[in-house]
Amino acid sequence: MPLIVGGGPAGAAAAIGLASAGLSPTILERSNGEQDALCGGFLSWNTVRQLADLGIDTALLGGHPVDRLALFAGKRTARFALPAPGVGLSRRTLDAAMLDAARQAGAEIRYGVTVRRVEPGTLYLADDSILRANRIVLATGKHDLRGMARPVVCDDPAMGLRWRFRASPALAERIAGAIELHLFDHGYAGLVMQEDGHANLCLAIRHSAFVAAGQRPEAVLAGLIDREPALRQRLDEEHPGPAQAIANVPYGWRATARDAHGLYRVGDQAGVIPSLAGEGVGIALATGTTAARAILEGEAPSAFQHDLARRLRRPIATASLLWHAAERPMLATAALPIIAHLPGVVERAMRMTRVSITQTSTNSPVLL
Numbered sequence: 576m577p578l579i580v581g582g583g584p585a586g587a588a589a590a591i592g593l594a595s596a597g598l599s600p601t602i603l604e605r606s607n608g609e610q611d612a613l614c615g616g617f618l619s620w621n622t623v624r625q626l627a628d629l630g631i632d633t634a635l636l637g638g639h640p641v642d643r644l645a646l647f648a649g650k651r652t653a654r655f656a657l658p659a660p661g662v663g664l665s666r667r668t669l670d671a672a673m674l675d676a677a678r679q680a681g682a683e684i685r686y687g688v689t690v691r692r693v694e695p696g697t698l699y700l701a702d703d704s705i706l707r708a709n710r711i712v713l714a715t716g717k718h719d720l721r722g723m724a725r726p727v728v729c730d731d732p733a734m735g736l737r738w739r740f741r742a743s744p745a746l747a748e749r750i751a752g753a754i755e756l757h758l759f760d761h762g763y764a765g766l767v768m769q770e771d772g773h774a775n776l777c778l779a780i781r782h783s784a785f786v787a788a789g790q791r792p793e794a795v796l797a798g799l800i801d802r803e804p805a806l807r808q809r810l811d812e813e814h815p816g817p818a819q820a821i822a823n824v825p826y827g828w829r830a831t832a833r834d835a836h837g838l839y840r841v842g843d844q845a846g847v848i849p850s851l852a853g854e855g856v857g858i859a860l861a862t863g864t865t866a867a868r869a870i871l872e873g874e875a876p877s878a879f880q881h882d883l884a885r886r887l888r889r890p891i892a893t894a895s896l897l898w899h900a901a902e903r904p905m906l907a908t909a910a911l912p913i914i915a916h917l918p919g920v921v922e923r924a925m926r927m928t929r930v931s932i933t934q935t936s937t938n939s940p941v942l943l
């Protein structure tokens with residue numbers, strides 16, 4: 576029976592696809608199921624639709640409806656309608672709902688199991704035991720297994736910082752219904768309301784900017800509140816608390832057939848889209864579902880990975896271009912008033928950074 580390493584959105588989507596077709600996959604998840612993964616916490620309209628196809632209703636989970644994008648650079652602002660509504664939803668709630676759906680479909684979930692190393696057909700666990708399976712799905716997301724590291728081809732790599740906190744009524748009212756992107760030198764911040772009156776503030780910044788702030792997340796945030804008027808307006812009276820951090824995010828990377836090593840790599844292990852696109856979870860769902868279909872149809876891992884790399888090329892390349900432009904403040908500040916008058920161009924960019932999904936005859940969504 577297939578083994579799935581990692582119980583994030585990609586692993587859970589693969590498990591739902593396999594279990595729904597009558598196989599009995601097992602998810603090996605190193606956490607105890609209580610984690611709240613570092614994430615911008617915005618789910619695009621495309622992601623919401625895929626979740627609905629998997630039987631998960633984000634409105635029932637309390638997702639905060641988001642119908643517009645607000646961009647800020649210096650003192651400039653531009654607002655755009657999203658092609659269709661997305662939601663703000665915490666990863667704690669999303670991941671729990673997905674694992675629940677996988678269990679109900681017939682998957683087994685083993686918590687507290689850490690995989691250290693993998694070879695075709697064999698998994699080596701942290702407790703020194705060994706598991707064997709003909710089909711293995713690698714869904715460890717942001718974490719690389721020994722010997723399977725994704726290269727960070729940049730001397731100033733990106734890192735993520737995240738605060739999730741109860742929003743004051745003033746902040747909740749100010750940002751309601753929007754995904755806000757605040758662009759600044761060497762990075763950007765995403766701000767969105769989520770379920771239960773919490774706000775999620777997530778930064779993707781260059782490592783050099785973190786070093787310049789003494790490698791202290793609270794100093795990074797204080798500096799931004801000092802320099803960026805729109806962030807100051809929103810966060811001056813808030814109490815975000817301690818941050819979560821993740822280093823060396825390999826934005827732009829895609830696994831090729833050579834990287835498959837006999838495994839079906841999905842989610843962030845298949846490709847890492849710059850997070851300002853808000854499509855990482857969408858890619859996780861689409862690739863997890865497509866891996867399930869590949870396994871059911873007997874497609875070899877290398878062929879699966881080759882095909883996936885081709886299909887992920889456009890959204891990841893487009894998002895990488897936008898990311899590089901966004902973190903150059905002079906460019907972003909000059910561009911904002913121009914693109915404010917070109918909502919069609921912005922909508923096209925939003926659409927080009929989505930994974931393209933269709934329904935099969937069995938009604939399960941797959942990557943096209």
Ligand SMILES: Cc1cc2nc3c(=O)[nH]c(=O)nc-3n(C[C@H](O)[C@H](O)[C@H](O)COP(=O)(O)OP(=O)(O)OC[C@H]3O[C@@H](n4cnc5c(N)ncnc54)[C@H](O)[C@@H]3O)c2cc1C
Nearest residue numbers: 581583584585605615616617690716717735842843855856
């Ligand atoms: C700063 C930042 C902001 C982002 N914002 C957004 C956003 O707003 N919207 C969006 O759609 N995407 C966003 N993303 C991207 C999104 O978080 C990822 O694309 C998505 O989480 C990938 O899902 P996954 O299932 O592949 O991996 P993950 O979500 O990382 O899940 C991997 C799972 O595997 C488990 N695991 C790891 N190692 C092992 C092991 N050795 N053994 C067993 N289990 C293991 C982990 O505990 C985890 O549960 C953001 C990313 C970053 C870095």
